[in-house]
Structures are given as structure tokens and as C-alpha cells.
Amino acid sequence: MLIDLSGKTALVTGSTQGIGAAIAAGLAAAGARVAVNGRSKESVEAAVARLAADGGTFIAAPGDIATDEGAEAVFDAAPDVDILVNSLGIFGSRPALEIDDAEWRRYFETNVLSAVRMTRHYLPRMVERSWGRIQYIASDSAVAIPAEMIHYGMSKTALLAVSRGFAKEAAGTGVTVNSVIAGPTHTGGVEDFVRELVGGDLSWDEAQRAFMREYRPQSLLQRLIEPEEIANMVVYLSSPFASATTGGAVRVDGGYVDSILP
Structure with missing residues (x-):
């Protein structure tokens, strides 16, 4: 199966390192022009230089998409895309009763609302062209809530609902919307x-x-799981080969979730 994304533009949020960077590299290797996103101009430019050293076409799209101002900066850098991968996410362990309101809000705004904000901007443009791919990087924690970070699990569960809902919004348009349930993955943060x-x-x-x-x-x-293994699924779902896969929660979890369906 030869996946060719030549002529397509992709935006991968939170892509200066970890899973996001691996996804950006995978999409570029398939021929897409990839917008790299992170909070600071410096981190994004460094990531672009690092990724481009292995080939591919990348553009810098810095901005904190958990804020309206940061999102607008990203829209200016990448006003229109064919493929949107919502990869931005924060995580950390904390006893359940010690998570205060501010922390709950931070996880929701960063992990969920940022993805909603991106989708709201790019989905209508995809619908106009009758082609597009939107993905949300969820987690096994969406289904098997970890006791040590229920605020993170909550945010990933919400992404499954967001993904399914936007898939219904895009029904019959040629745009597919899916979640990718990533299992425990080897990154620096992990x-x-x-x-x-x-x-x-x-x-x-x-x-x-x-x-x-x-x-x-x-x-x-x-x-x-290695980040490239997550990226392989994302690249496939971004391709024409995945045209009949939408509204799904596709698992790359190493068999972690003990269920036939999520």
C-alpha cells in the first residue's frame, strides 16, 4: 500500500516533540506539506529544522492554541489545511482529591477545547472541497481511567465524544473525522x-x-509503544485509503484496553 499525500497540507498541533513530531514526520514522508505547531516561535523553528533535516516540507505555525490569540496566530500561518491532527495534550499524575478547579480547567482547555477550536476553523473549508481528514489523538486513559490522573482521562474521554459529534456534522461531505486511541507511548515526557x-x-x-x-x-x-507506531495509523487515516473510516475510535494501544470495542 503506497500512501501518497502529495499536494495535501497538514497541520499537527503540539508537534515539536513526542507523538506530534513523529506524526508530522510521517505525514511529510508521505508527501504532505506539514505545519508544525508549538507554543513558542523558538521551539517550533527548532523542530522544523530538525524534521526537515530528514527531508520533507514543513512550515512553522507557532501559537498557544489553548488561547484565542494563539489560535489566531496558527490560522494566520496555516489558513487552510486538508488534514488536521489534534495532537496537543498535557498529562501528569495527581491524587484525585488534590486536583483543584484551575487544574481541571487547564486540562479541559488544553486537551479538549483547543481541538474544538481548530476543528471549528478548518472543518467548513474541508466541507467546501468535499475532502478532508480530522483526527484527535486520544488515549487508552479515555476508556480505562487511571486513578493517578483522572483529569487527564476525563479530557481524553471528552475527545472521543467531540470526535464522534464532529463526524456526524461532516456526514456525507467527503470529510472523515476519527479518534486514535494511543496506548502507553515512549516519549521524553513519559x-x-x-x-x-x-x-x-x-x-x-x-x-x-x-x-x-x-x-x-x-x-x-x-x-x-514507539511514537512512529502511532504515526503509522495517523498517516493511514489521513489517506484516501481510509475513505470509509469515520466516526471511529481506532486503537493503537498495544491491546491495553480489555474490550472488543472501545
């Missing part, structure tokens, strides 16, 4: 999170095994 939970004295291999054994024992993969 390495810090793992060490916070299991201790910093272990080697990385030992720490990863301890984390999966103690905190994610449901995983059938029994290892952390």
Missing part, C-alpha cells in the same frame, strides 16, 4: 512520568518493565 512513579534509580529498561508491570499490566504488547 520517561519522566515513569521515573516519577517507579523511582529514578533504575535503568530505563528496568523502569519501563516495572511501570508496565505495576501500572499498565493490561498491555498485551508488554512494552511502551
